[in-house]
Amino acid sequence: MTRAVLEARNLESGYGETQILFGVSLKVEKGTITTLLGSNGAGKTTTLWTIMGVLPAWKGKVLFNGFDITKLPTHRRVELGLILVPEGRRLWPNLTVYENLILGATTPRARAKIEENLEVVYNLFPRLKERLTQKAGTLSGGEQQMLAIARGLMGEPEVLMLDEPSLGLAPKLVQEIAEILRRLRDEEGKTILLVEQNIHISLSIADYGYILENGRIVLEGEPQKLQEDPRLKQAYLGI
Secondary structure, three states: OEEEEEEEEEHHHHOOOOOEEEEEEEEOOOOOEEEEEEEOOEEEHHHHHHHHHOOOOOOOEEEEEEEEEEOHHHHHHHHOOEEEOOOOOOOOOOOOOOHHHHHHHOOOOHOOOHHHHHHHHHHHOOOHHOOOOOEEEEEEEOHHHHHHHHHHOOOOEOOOOOOOOOOOHHHHHHHHHHHHHHHHHHHHHEEEEEEEEOHHHHHHOOOOOEEEEOOOOEEEEOOHHHHHHHHHHHHHHHH
């Protein structure tokens, strides 16, 4: 069995005095795609922000390669190789595609592999290579999402976390993004934590999945077992 490169243990977190997470535990094994699914407002983004250190963990731990990083600031987690592609892309719209890519490589480990990672990005996203001098804000929605993922890859991630990469995209583009994530795992050996509302696309590429409902993990397992479990519809659709 492969080792867990990222692990959350009994995380509790929230905003102000409002608790959102109630004992969330999950593991991400090296070289796999793990998906965290749930309806809108279930606590998926809060989970990612707590893992990244953007939000403090009220209780529980975050482990990275077996080390407790719960108290580390966000930039130190990035330096270790924990990279988040946030919901909404959050590109620099007035900078070019190339400039956005280079700004993804801010840490020493990333700067040391800029040329190598650019080649990976160009191979995965040939459309971006054709638009290197174009301003990011003028790209289509799908191209912007590709650039957001590519910028994350420039950070030399050991774990790449993606928050709702399919949001707002046409079905054909959603399939394209899913295929890129599959290639990242199969061809580049990347480890991915994928947060999504799109249950079908996520379970089609994931190796393992967790279902989050009202800040609690209510179901977990391999994709086929999750799809066959009647509790999935209850947790996910509220029926």
